[in-house]
Amino acid sequence: MSASELHDNLIHRVNVGDSLTRTAARHPRRTAVVDGARRFTYTEFNAWVNRVANALTARGYARGDALALASGNSAEFLVTYYACAKLGVVCVPVNLGWRADEVAYVLGHSKSRGIVVESQLLEAMSDALGKVPAVTDVIVAPGTGAAAEGGTFEELAEGFPDTEPEHVVGDRDPITYLYTSGTTSFPKGVMGNHTAIYLESTMMALEARFTEEDRFVAMMPMFHTAQLNCHCTAAVMVGAAIHVRRGFDAAGLLEQIERERITQIFGLPMMYQQLLEHPDVATRDLSSLRRALYAMAAMPEAQLRQAIEVFGCEFYLLFGQTEMSPTTNLFRPEHQLSHAGAVGSAVVNVQTAIMDADGSLLPQGEVGEIVYRGPHTMTGYLDDAEATAEAFEHGWFHSGDVGYFDADGILWFSDRRKDVIKTGGENVASMEVEKALFEVGEDIAEAVVVGLPHERWTEAITAVVVPKPGRRIDPEALLAGLRSRIDRYKVPKAVIVAGELPRTSTGKIRKNVVRESFAEHYTGGAG
């Protein structure tokens, strides 16, 4: 590599690590990260990132190498991520909900050379590490576990200078491999790239009006794209403060909002529900809140109205997926009440369209697969050309979601494509039946509707329901109620009462597991 190649790269490149360098130059004294009692200004945080990056270089890590990261939310998580970004090293976050064989698969598949592990996770990771001898470099980050032997995160950077590491990194070099929680097989490695994450972060800051005066709580898992690439990187882009939390608890969060004058939180609808139900919500001073983001799904209208009233701030639903880095649509404050239940409109960097099975785009009002184009689409799935080609068929990214645009240009989500039930020649959105179930069955705590193999119907619509504690569900009464509410052909052929439903680490019901469990409900094979 010539000096002029490096110089040209340093001048022109799009690099997520550079956004930290620039913010540190522009807002040197502003708070970057607060993690427990530790507080770091942007100068301090950037200097720490540089020391770690220079240490990783000395340890042999270079552009294109993969470094795994198994950690709860922490300052060290963010330091590792930005150090990798500045070097062109690919950060591979480990989902803490994975089984040992999944972790081992990801470490092997990503060709990780090393791993940063929080001390209390060392034991849980040891099974996986035993299966992947190629991961030779284990760096132990501080945590609540026993003091570790060998190299620690503190020792790693000791004695290294905080000068900016200057290495060639390409605009479209991978920044992370984010393995999507596999529901049917081992997870796929979504290759995020610097341009994608950089543009997504700028877009998020623009669309949701982030400023350097903001103070964010980061409580969603950093090993997921939404907390990491959308929320934290956008905060760093503008110079806002990130207040790290290791997870969600209502009382602790409410206390923190008051104490730190938090301006922005980001969580799941059920977290907002728990906050609303917590007694402290009435006594804590929440007046600093300007924005509440939520993800995964639209909130029920009653909950949304209550949340807007109680928190007194703007609500934004982020709709998207890991492959899109992730935000594709924002359900914006101005639409929340007029279009409750919708999932919003496209963001500046994304074109959202509806496609039929043949690859033709559909006009407004028609239901089909939601597809996307835009520069924050993933590069592809790591070492999986077939899945990548399938995802990019017809020149659009296929979301696997089914939905439509209404007359106001607002996107509505109908169902996951694979959850649409094909029954007796009709297509039925499982979500529509689920919504009706909750309306007629007041004793239902949880419910899921799936199609199960059936000789006559191809798929028979089937409801699996979990009663509220101490309540009883009468399947016949439930079906009678449904018949008066939805089209006859949408009414389940059977209601199965269960004790609980299988869920992913983000709380999504694993419908494929439900389908597998009851696969022979109608066909009656030996099981």
Place this chain on the structure above:
Amino acid sequence: MSASELHDNLIHRVNVGDSLTRTAARHPRRTAVVDGARRFTYTEFNAWVNRVANALTARGYARGDALALASGNSAEFLVTYYACAKLGVVCVPVNLGWRADEVAYVLGHSKSRGIVVESQLLEAMSDALGKVPAVTDVIVAPGTGAAAEGGTFEELAEGFPDTEPEHVVGDRDPITYLYTSGTTSFPKGVMGNHTAIYLESTMMALEARFTEEDRFVAMMPMFHTAQLNCHCTAAVMVGAAIHVRRGFDAAGLLEQIERERITQIFGLPMMYQQLLEHPDVATRDLSSLRRALYAMAAMPEAQLRQAIEVFGCEFYLLFGQTEMSPTTNLFRPEHQLSHAGAVGSAVVNVQTAIMDADGSLLPQGEVGEIVYRGPHTMTGYLDDAEATAEAFEHGWFHSGDVGYFDADGILWFSDRRKDVIKTGGENVASMEVEKALFEVGEDIAEAVVVGLPHERWTEAITAVVVPKPGRRIDPEALLAGLRSRIDRYKVPKAVIVAGELPRTSTGKIRKNVVRESFAEHYTGGAG
């Protein structure tokens, strides 16, 4: 090119034309462009752009070809620009202040295949076109001139479909060659690229809080980067309305602000001065204004205070240059009064630093050359490797400006590097002497300070002043006043009284012309 290469490009690319496509999908019914009595929604404007792009393709234009554009501000200007962007054709705006030989040079140097010319400019362009036979395709846009023979802009697109043109365009493909107004030689072609302009536009929208509710007046020349790439492209990014004006006149602008409820204007300090002095400013309803942008130079503090009071909106100074696409620093509303005279702080995409002559970065407070890094730096100068290498020396873009950061991290501009006068072993900023001149010489209308060749002083500080109409300037009294105000070695060795000063089309005094005119003032050579 394979279908999958095109598909991959359409999904992932960073393309300025795509930002229009996306805005048209998101805000189909919002106003995009208003030009006189003509109003276009984003659907209509995008459809027009697509028809023109498809027509240009049929005419043989393809990725990498150059198409020149000689036009005042108009809807056709913006249509041509976006049509080129979608095709990967390079748009080459012609500065309407150029002489025929400069136009001919640019057409030849850029290898333009064709040119779009407003009808009233046809005659002015004919000399230049006669010298460049390679420009075979002349497309006449409507204007105030005589009806043209041959292909017109309306005929061009007639019968072509408004389907999205889908062609491979690279992230770093050139989008414009913007020739910088040459002060010493023929202009240099600044190669802007799609990633640079796309990121600059997003940055501008983020930093100055543009929204789809905004209504912009575009009155600065669109053949300059600031009006085109910073203001118009950022408006299109968010879905704001662009109200085209062919130039500045105070009365017309004030009337338009009231009539169209304009939210944003962008002009030069002298334009704001004229607005402030116009009687209509007191009677027009200017309450819709939210933001006033200005460029080129800081406003005098008194003018700025008056402007903020009269217009009742936020003021932003854009500091930068064509090579940086162009904005590098914003002098923000919150600093305007506390740091009057400064030029602001870096924007999110740009790192701004101060460098000494050896290429070392200087600490806060020290004076040196202002240098930049960031993804909206130009690709380079077209076919000028030497000038490009010089501009990018030491891995930073050299602005040619001299300045420093104050203790609050705010950037102050001292002078153009080439205008710093080297006299008797000292470096003197010409601007400091100019500022003092205006303070002591109340009869001065215009003044410029240059260094002229001198046997003893190397360069002798020399003031060239123009008196106000009907006033007289006494050089001796002026020098006496200066001696009591600035360091002795900064006082000019001579004061030359002149009738006028040479200026560029943007109103900058051409100091190099002043230097040439008086080059032998002290050496007394035969002239």
